[in-house]
Structure formats: structure tokens, C-alpha cells
Amino acid sequence: MKEDNPIDRKRNSAGHAEIGTKEDGTILEMVKVGKRLIVIKDKSIYEFFMADSIDPERKNINLPSNIQKMLFEQGAESEIVARTFLTAKTLFQADLYDESVDIEKALTLSLGLLQELLVLEQEINDYLLKEEKVSAEYESRKEQKLSYAIPSINDVETRCKTIFQKADHIEQILIEIATIFYPDQGLNKQSRMVSIYEMSKKNYGEEDSFSKLTAKTLDFMRLVREMRNGLDHRLSTVKVTDFELQADSNILTPTIELKHKSVKLEREALSAFLPVIVPNMLYIFENIVAHIGNKKSKKEIMSYTVREIPEEKRRYKHVKYCFWTPIGEGGYYNQ
Structure with a gap:
């Protein structure tokens, strides 16, 4: 041998x-x-x-x-990790879907979406820390009565461009994931979330919970997309303003506004608007994924449905949804 x-x-x-x-x-x-x-x-x-x-x-x-x-x-302790990849991993189990559904690709895309969200969170946090630092330096100079100079973040528009590019890319990945489960429903990256809404309304009716969920996301997703388009192409629809001295001597912190024909955002402080982006993206992702799982999983093997997991029964603190089966007292949460 x-x-x-x-x-x-x-x-x-x-x-x-x-x-x-x-x-x-x-x-x-x-x-x-x-x-x-x-x-x-x-x-x-x-x-x-x-x-x-x-x-x-x-x-x-x-x-x-x-x-x-x-x-x-x-x-797993991270809310972003749990509400994206771990939620997808919990709901996208190959044996619960038809063989034609490419679960491997769905999980790979979910991992990519997690990467984009973590970078997005970091970009937003970096900006907020920069604004806080610059503001504190201004207040310090003011107290010491040094030469007068208003605070400034001279790359504020570039920072916003990066942030909205990331946010927009996350929506694109979500559309790709939905297309895996609805390959012949006309979902596309051009109409984005609108195409998921129209598909859901067509297949399940306007009063279905999936349709109602996607309808709630449309304004925010349009806002993100038009912010990105405006910043990418330097359109007049988007205006980012650095620290600005007012006639009454007050100073406005950096702001952003959008004046698009289909969606608008009145001038708002970046420090107020940017922190809502990641929580909104997390909410949209985990709920879209939960509805897709509930609609597209096989039903003939056993009676099961997607349910929110009671907090005391969660394997991971921030993973809210899994498949539930009416087995035993209280049913079985497949985590």
C-alpha cells in the first residue's frame, strides 16, 4: 500500500x-x-x-x-448583525423553500448587505463626531474671546454623498434578494421598492400586510434614492449647507434639504436626520425578509408561519422573527 x-x-x-x-x-x-x-x-x-x-x-x-x-x-450581540444576517439565516432555510429558490445567493447577499450597513453606520457616526468636535471647538474659542470664526466641515457634502450612496446600495441589495423569491414579477433596481409594493398589491391585495408594509417604506426609500441622485449628479434638487451664521448671530449646524417633484424634505439638521437612516433600514430589511419568508415558504409539509419571537424565548436578543409551528405548549419557534 x-x-x-x-x-x-x-x-x-x-x-x-x-x-x-x-x-x-x-x-x-x-x-x-x-x-x-x-x-x-x-x-x-x-x-x-x-x-x-x-x-x-x-x-x-x-x-x-x-x-x-x-x-x-x-x-451576535450587535443589533445590526442580528437584524440583518442572523435574521436572514433564521428565515432562509433551504428545506423550507422550493429547490428553485437560490437560498445560497440570498444568504450571500444578506452578508453583503450587512457589510454595507456597518460601513454606513460608521460613516454616519464619524460625521456626527466631527460635527460635535467642531461645535465644541467653536464654543471654546467663543468663551476665550479669541478671533471670531464660525465652525466649518468643509467636506460635509462629500460625506453626505458617501452616506446616501451606501444607503441606496442597501436598497439595491434588498431588491436583489426579493428577486430571488419572486423571479418573474418584474422587480427591478430602477423602480426599487415601488416594484415590490406593486408586486405585493397584485399578488396579495392592497390590504395585505405585505402591501401595507411596503407602502409605508416608499417615501423614505424615495427620499434616499433622490438624495443620492442629486448628490451624485450635483442637481439643484439637493442642498447641503455647512454651518451658517444667521443675522441674529445664531449659527445653524449643517443641514440638508430635498426639493424633488415626487418627494421633499424641508431643511433639516444633519444631526437630526442622519441618525434615523440605519434604524429605518434595519426595520425595512427584517420586515421585508419576514414577509417574504411567510409568503414564499412551502406550506404543504407542516402548518407553520413566520411569527415574532417573544423576547424571553429569543436565541439572539435582536432577532425578532422565525418560523413558528403549533407543536407543544405555546408552539415551537424554529431558531
């Missing part, structure tokens, strides 16, 4: 791996997303893969037998 060569012995031998650090918390679960193995910890998410996935012909003996890569510095 031919003896294995050294690289085979190395790759085939048993072993163990410490994923991440103790500060990341414990490993809660591992999720297959296509060929990727995603490791979810309390405070981080990693990708874990074996050497054979990189060197399938086994030519490099020096390659470590297993490799890990941090994907996100937030884990």
Missing part, C-alpha cells in the same frame, strides 16, 4: 483551531453560505476555511491546515 506523502499526512491529520480571541466571546454557531463557513461569535464574525480550499492540488506543504479571517468586528 502506497504511503501518503508528507503533505497528505499533514492535511489529513486531526487538529484543532482557536477562532478569534477570548475578547470575541464564544462561538455560537457555524453557518454554511455556499462554500464558505461563517463562524458567528458574540462580538465578531469570522470566515473559516481549510487549506485544501486554497491549494486543492496540495502543492504547498507550508500552508497552514486551516485559515481564519475576521469579516466583522461585530457579532
Whole structure:
């Protein structure tokens, strides 16, 4: 019998791996997303893969037998992680849908959407910290009666452009996810959330909860889209104003306004408007995903439906929805 060569012995031998650090918390679960193995910890998410996935012909003996890569510095404890990827992972279980539904792609897109949301949150937080810092410096100069200079964030419009590009991209990914479950319903990136609303109204009726949900999202999503379009193309419909000195000596903090034919936003402080973007996106994503799961999952195997999980029964604090089956006292929440 031919003896294995050294690289085979190395790759085939048993072993163990410490994923991440103790500060990341414990490993809660591992999720297959296509060929990727995603490791979810309390405070981080990693990708874990074996050497054979990189060197399938086994030519490099020096390659470590297993490799890990941090994907996100937030884990299951994060509200954003839980309300996006973990919610998608809970609801998008392949055995609950027809084989024609590409669950692998839906989960991959959900992971991408999480990345966009985390970057969006960081961009917004960076701006808010900058505004706070500049304002504090102005107040300090004012108290010391130094030379008069109003505060300024000279790249405020560029920052807004980045923020609304990210927000708009999140909507595009959500449309891609919906298209996986409704491939022949005319959903498209041009009409965006309107196309989901029209599809829902056509298939389920205007009074259906799915239709009512999407109808509630339209104004906000239009606002985001037109903000992005205006900033991208330097249209007069969007106006971002830096700190501004008023005739009464008061200073307005940076503001944004939109005057589009279909949607408008009266001049509003960025510090008031920007913080609502991420919470709105989270609400829209988790509820759209919940309605899609409820509508498109197979019903013939067992009586089950998507329900909100009572807080005391949640596996993850911020994952609100899962499939519920009327088994046992109170039913079974499939988390």
C-alpha cells in the first residue's frame, strides 16, 4: 500500500483551531453560505476555511491546515448583525423553500448587505463626531474671546454623498434578494421598492400586510434614492449647507434639504436626520425578509408561519422573527 506523502499526512491529520480571541466571546454557531463557513461569535464574525480550499492540488506543504479571517468586528450581540444576517439565516432555510429558490445567493447577499450597513453606520457616526468636535471647538474659542470664526466641515457634502450612496446600495441589495423569491414579477433596481409594493398589491391585495408594509417604506426609500441622485449628479434638487451664521448671530449646524417633484424634505439638521437612516433600514430589511419568508415558504409539509419571537424565548436578543409551528405548549419557534 502506497504511503501518503508528507503533505497528505499533514492535511489529513486531526487538529484543532482557536477562532478569534477570548475578547470575541464564544462561538455560537457555524453557518454554511455556499462554500464558505461563517463562524458567528458574540462580538465578531469570522470566515473559516481549510487549506485544501486554497491549494486543492496540495502543492504547498507550508500552508497552514486551516485559515481564519475576521469579516466583522461585530457579532451576535450587535443589533445590526442580528437584524440583518442572523435574521436572514433564521428565515432562509433551504428545506423550507422550493429547490428553485437560490437560498445560497440570498444568504450571500444578506452578508453583503450587512457589510454595507456597518460601513454606513460608521460613516454616519464619524460625521456626527466631527460635527460635535467642531461645535465644541467653536464654543471654546467663543468663551476665550479669541478671533471670531464660525465652525466649518468643509467636506460635509462629500460625506453626505458617501452616506446616501451606501444607503441606496442597501436598497439595491434588498431588491436583489426579493428577486430571488419572486423571479418573474418584474422587480427591478430602477423602480426599487415601488416594484415590490406593486408586486405585493397584485399578488396579495392592497390590504395585505405585505402591501401595507411596503407602502409605508416608499417615501423614505424615495427620499434616499433622490438624495443620492442629486448628490451624485450635483442637481439643484439637493442642498447641503455647512454651518451658517444667521443675522441674529445664531449659527445653524449643517443641514440638508430635498426639493424633488415626487418627494421633499424641508431643511433639516444633519444631526437630526442622519441618525434615523440605519434604524429605518434595519426595520425595512427584517420586515421585508419576514414577509417574504411567510409568503414564499412551502406550506404543504407542516402548518407553520413566520411569527415574532417573544423576547424571553429569543436565541439572539435582536432577532425578532422565525418560523413558528403549533407543536407543544405555546408552539415551537424554529431558531
